[in-house]
Amino acid sequence: MDRSLEIVISEEKKSIPEPDKLGFGKYYTDHMFILDYTTEKGWHEPRIVPYQPITLDPAAKVFHYGQTVFEGLKAYRTQENRILLFRPDMNMKRLNRSNDRLSIPPLDGEFLIEALKKLVSIDKEWVPAAEGTSLYIRPFVIATEPTLGVNPSNHYKFMIIMSPVGSYYEEGIHPVKIYVEDHYVRAVPGGTGAAKTAGNYAAGLKAQEGATDKGYSQVLWLDGVERKYIEEVGSMNVFFKINGEVITPALNGSILDGITRDSVLQLLRHWGVPVSERRISIEELQQAYENGTLEEAFGTGTAAVISPVGELFWQGQKMVINNGETGELSKKLYDSLTSIQNGTQPDPFGWTIPVE
Template sequence: MLDQTIKVDLSSTKKPKPDADKLQFGKLFTDHMFIMNYKEGQGWHDPRIVPYQPLKLDPSCVVFHYGQTVFEGMKAYVTKDGEVQLFRPNKNFERLNRSNDRLVIPQIDEEFALEALKKLVSIDKDWVPTAEGTSLYIRPFIIATQPYLGVAPSSEYMFIIIMSPVGAYYKEGLNPVKIQVEDEYVRTVKGGTGEAKTGGNYAASLKAQEISGEKGYSQVLWLDGKEHKYVEEVGSMNMFFKVDGKVITPALNGSILQGITRDSIIQLLKHWNVPVEERRISIEEIYEAAANGKLEEAFGTGTAAVISPVGELLWKNEKVVLNEGKTGEISKRLYDTLTGIQYGTEPDPFGWTVKVE
């Protein structure tokens, strides 16, 4: 752990808190933010919590021109006892370092990062909303800040954490979404940056998302970039199918993000003795299972929605309706259990939650 004290500069003016029913994702931010700098030869230094404010950066910074940046997403929750807790934050910082490695960004001290996050959440604890289904979204990220127009790793970086109160993802219940299978554009390929959480992956997904939205579909199901045959992710979530009593999900292959929610779902299913398998899955296999009446459920998993049930698939103009367009039994059980652990209404047999003092 870094042998440094986190300096704290508290804001002299507090922002008004929004009404719980008016919370929008990523639109309003808390009073404070965490910042730490990196300089080649000096390492990570000057960790501090300061009032939330704009950044002053040179127009030639590497991040603007070559996209050397990584980020994470996690949440803080208020439990039924009024305590604030995080969900598996250590896994997020582990993944951040894996992304750092792929983008040639210096590793952070994961223990120190967690302590900094807990201190920041503690300072802005009154920003964690208490209404049912609401939470405090947390965005750690690293940007390359060296002023330099050259294709090379930056020699300077900033590690920043900002936070935003967010409303309930499902305000009217756990509703299935309609998905279009994308067979022209690709999200990423094996050997690319798919398993890293970096901005370019998301920018590359926007065109296909725009086209599917115009057709009335809320998400895109990505296929592999080489053969356009094997299922990878849905939108920015990992994908699961329940086929003939068994839950299957694409195996991590270098182009699929190693989701923390994905891992939690797999562990829960194994804990319940529900058959679960990680392997390569072709879209043809899924459509064949649907034709044979064996495709029972499908759902995406991620931090924002936790579970996003799929009610309809469209591939090559052929529609498949799953479970009569209703949320499936296993999707509902997984959602209720995982959110229950996050909000402290269900037991946590895995030790996933971390209290914030």
């Protein structure tokens, strides 16, 4: 692959928003990374250029057949003014697993991490320093060949854009309310549920609208076959603490292999907390709630990191968890993960990578 990175610095710099105005994914940095693919040249012409619109033919396959994948990771500013990435190697591995499922040619993860470090370095003033803030990084691939045949594209564009962000949820670390979806289905084993592809998220929008209308922040998906086993939340993997044991649904081909999920599992085992990855039904969860052994619930994801769940709604019943308050373990996980990410706590796992 072509590794000759071209860099074009923007002549006009944008105004960087104040930390309390960031929100999530509202503002974008001065530069972006682009890499093109054709079957003749492979991946070629890597470049960092000023952030700008792109032009695509109306027949580009991404518009018609959804051949696209994406990733999400973050950069953090430490108290010593260093900038750290969190487990970017895992994102690149997952990106290529998604590529394989969507018939997209694999990318050179090591090169992309080096290009990403350069991109972050160029736009380093965009990495916010306030507590709870970070620079969200969105790598993605789209199919660009302008033909309407139903087959894999011969042309692709890989890009990285970046956005300074605050808290993903308005609630912040405070518990969120989750609606258990028992009508719509998002994914099944053998489908694309384990790939980070746009169609998975589009499939969840209708259910999310309904949950929002009922006053809930997110949807908890059940399996698409028996409609009884818990899978994941719309933007997070999910964990439950039942009678001292932490349980999360096992990866089964329809659940995203979350990087924060993996980090939480490693932290829990490092602390000696009993943890298992297995199937768990909504009925089992309801029974644990009724007998008082459901102690905590929380979601995990790059955007929110740890999101405590204060209430679940299923078939007309509200399950208020831990009195609707953030649990001790959820808080400890959030504090530990964010402290590793921003460099205020030692990183015993070697997860963080300095940008420069």
